[in-house]
Amino acid sequence: MKDEFEWIKTITPKKHHQPTLIEGIGDDAALVRPEAGYDDILCVDTMVESVHFSRKTMSPYHIGHKALAVNVSDIAAMGGAPKFYLVSIAIPKGWTEEELRDIYQGMADLAEDFQIDLIGGDTVSTEGPLVVSVTVHGRVQQDRKLLRKNARSGDVVFLTGPVGLSAAGLHLLLKEEVSIKRLIEAHQLPQPQVNAGLLLAGSGYRIALNDISDGLASEANEIAEASNVQLILDEECLPFIEEFASFQKEQVLEWMLYGGEDFQLVGTVSEADWHSLRKRFGEHNQPLYKIGTVNEGPARVMLKKGEELLPIGKKGYNHFR
Secondary structure (H helix, E strand, O other): OHHHHHHHHOOOOOOOOOOOEEEEEEEEEOOOOOOOOOOEEEEEEEEEEEOOOOOOOOOOOHHHHHHHHHHHHHHOOOEEEEEEEEEEEEOOOOOOOOHHHHHHHHHHHHHHHOOOEEEEEEEEEEEOOOEEEEEEEEEEEOOOOHHHHHOEEEEEOEEEEOHHHHHHHHHHHHHHOOOOOOHHHHOOOOOOOHHHHHHHHOOOOOOEEEOOOOOOOHHHHHHHHOOEEEEEEEEEHHHHHHEEEEEOOOHHHHHHHHHHOOOOOEEEHHHHHHHHHHHHHHHHHOOOEEEEEEEOOOOOEEEEOOOOEEEEOOOOOOOOO
């Protein structure tokens, strides 16, 4: 990159979607108008080359898509709608302007799907690996708090879609053997479940919610710990897709529980509200699966496997292990 400021001009959006944006890129900071009746949601995630992604399995476009998708999924898990995003990128030598443009295009195309505006960020050079940090601002209706601590004994545990696909896709990419399109795309182009989150928030029910970034087992444990309850997941109820048929059952279960980066939503809702919630999802052509139940504590997650109950812990990705 020859000139930072000329580069910024090339990635500055030519249009904006959000009417509450007063001023975006071009000043010291963006200026956004509050929206009556809504609470703000803010989240940030950082992706580091060789830690969160590899150029062997992901193109620059895929890297950009996932960098934004991680954050949009967090907004979905709060029942909100994403509105704005900021990108800070630390660029080492060896990355071309074309590759960097592809990273931003991956973000821009996903942002277009949800009408999210890029409003700022930072661009620096580094001697280390490529680092992409994205901050997303979203909004949720006031008093619609889909928090992890909301689970209660007697609740149904639900899932908004099948899990394990991203891990299976990564397995195929690393093996460089057979290519199964749905699994590869699940890893390279994961889709945040914003519409499902909005349906859950709009229901008005007491719902605990988490997005599946580190694996179903890890996210379910976070709900159990925050609510001080026991989640019982039923292996037979976990949604199984036909693309899994060519793999060993135990391998698929490992991907489902611990694979991560599926960005589906796992949550709980009262038994009394479950049927109407499922009907609501059906009316919007959105899947919703009952995968277990909630019991009184201690705070943990158990897997019902036939007649056995087996404890499952947080075995997903952890940066400091």
